[in-house]
Amino acid sequence: MHIRRAAAKDLSDVADLYDTGRQTMYQQNNTFQWNENYPLLEDAVADYERCGLFVVTEDETSEEIIGCFSLLAGPDDAYTNIAEGSWINDFDYVVIHRVAVKYTGRGIATYMFRWICENYPNVRADTYKANVAMTTTLTHAGFVYCGKVVGHDKTPRDAFHFVAL
Numbered sequence: 001m002h003i004r005r006a007a008a009k010d011l012s013d014v015a016d017l018y019d020t021g022r023q024t025m026y027q028q029n030n031t032f033q034w035n036e037n038y039p040l041l042e043d044a045v046a047d048y049e050r051c052g053l054f055v056v057t058e059d060e061t062s063e064e065i066i067g068c069f070s071l072l073a074g075p076d077d078a079y080t081n082i083a084e085g086s087w088i089n090d091f092d093y094v095v096i097h098r099v100a101v102k103y104t105g106r107g108i109a110t111y112m113f114r115w116i117c118e119n120y121p122n123v124r125a126d127t128y129k130a131n132v133a134m135t136t137t138l139t140h141a142g143f144v145y146c147g148k149v150v151g152h153d154k155t156p157r158d159a160f161h162f163v164a165l
Helices: 008-027 041-049 108-119 132-140
Strands: 002-005 053-057 065-073 094-101 122-127 144-150 156-163
Touching (some): 002 108, 008 053, 008 094, 041 053, 041 065, 041 094, 065 108, 132 156
């Protein structure tokens, strides 16, 4: 697999991946994290404009986008206050948002998180408690549960932190 920064031509494919991710979450009884109003094409455009939108393809020559994620430099306002725990450190960090894959069970998310952890030494993420797939992926990638944060949508989230050794 190959990860690259998204190009403008990728934005509609990313929006399609958001739709696929939303459907997958609903099938897994996670009906709260993503809804018909989030994430949308506008979210992909905003992340693209911040140079924080990435896409995954089968290889360097493939045009088919099979995954996407946003990786944005902190600080993130949602991470200012953490309850029932604390962050591992207060160093500069990046935040993972809006992870979506076209196909489940093919290791795409695992590949994404391995790439992120190999390239960024201090990474934070959050997810709903009901998002068992993401919680499992984060834990297997070496992220540590740190406590609870309140997301931008004002809902509670489980907070995770990865620090390279």
